Amino acid sequence: MSLDTQFVTLLSMIGMGIYFGAAFDTYNRFLVRAKRKVWFVFINDILFWCIQALLIFYVLYESNQGEWRFYILLALLCGYSAYQALLRNSYKRLLEMTIYWVNKxxxxxxxxxxxxxxxxxxxxxxxxxxxxxxxxxxxxxxxxxxxxxxxxxxxxxxxxxxxxxxxxxxxxxxxxxxxxxxxxxxxxxxxxxxxxxxxxxxxxxxxxxxxxxxxx
Known part of the structure; x- marks a missing residue:
């Protein structure tokens, strides 16, 4: 891979890590695990993880034709950590505000x-x-x-x-x-x-x- 391709792949995986953190919080917000039956939560968890894996692979394929490198995993973890540390609270407030206004x-x-x-x-x-x-x-x-x-x-x-x-x-x-x-x-x-x-x-x-x- 060229340096340009590696750089695009790195940024894409960081972005997917941030996206995954937001998607996971959104999923948990609407699922309400405490009120659902175990089998329902189990099926939805499998579907959620499969969909996220497919999305990440699709972005990876568009970035570098699906070639896997160790730094890709590090980029995903970096993006997810950045979301948890910097964006999570703001996103959850925005999510609650959006739900409130949609209901209204x-x-x-x-x-x-x-x-x-x-x-x-x-x-x-x-x-x-x-x-x-x-x-x-x-x-x-x-x-x-x-x-x-x-x-x-x-x-x-x-x-x-x-x-x-x-x-x-x-x-x-x-x-x-x-x-x-x-x-x-x-x-x-x-x-x-x-x-x-x-x-x-x-x-x-x-x-x-x-x-x-x-x-x-």
Missing amino acids: FSEFLVKLGALLFIRPIKGLIALIITVILLIFQVLLKFGNPLLWLAKYLLKALISIVRVIFYPFTSTASWLWKTIPGGVRSPVEKFFDKLAGIGKKLKNTINKLLKKWTNKS
Whole structure:
């Protein structure tokens, strides 16, 4: 190897040593070993070390075609030691700050989604229920001849609602994918309950329609 290649390799391995220290602290921060099962920690440790080894070898291959020298190990240890002595505390503070602001931003997105989408949807559901009840009141007064008209009105209402809310649902779907799973969990539970209520309401309406049709 030429001196230039050796110098580039030395700097690359020092940089990888610093990177490894930061990656190891980041990995431990998100793993939370005390709260995980032994087999889960074991599998993740194996994956982490394999990935780091592959990354180091890739950088080494790009630097000197993968030729191994003793000073490469020393450069890795030097970079890792430099990280531990000079950069670790600053990096961990930066990591915690980043996690904090990402969580805050995720909470903001959830609240914004609730304000822009969930509340209007709840209001729309209340409006639909009111319209359905009014239609049933009309049916009870005037009888079966208006049953077909009620069905067409409901279909038209549902189509109009879908067209009006299509931009909102598309935007909500895109925003939903950007929110972390831990933050989405409470909202998903809310929609599951809402879906259950909607299903019960649909079944009740179908039963009433069948009874009314049979009577007529």
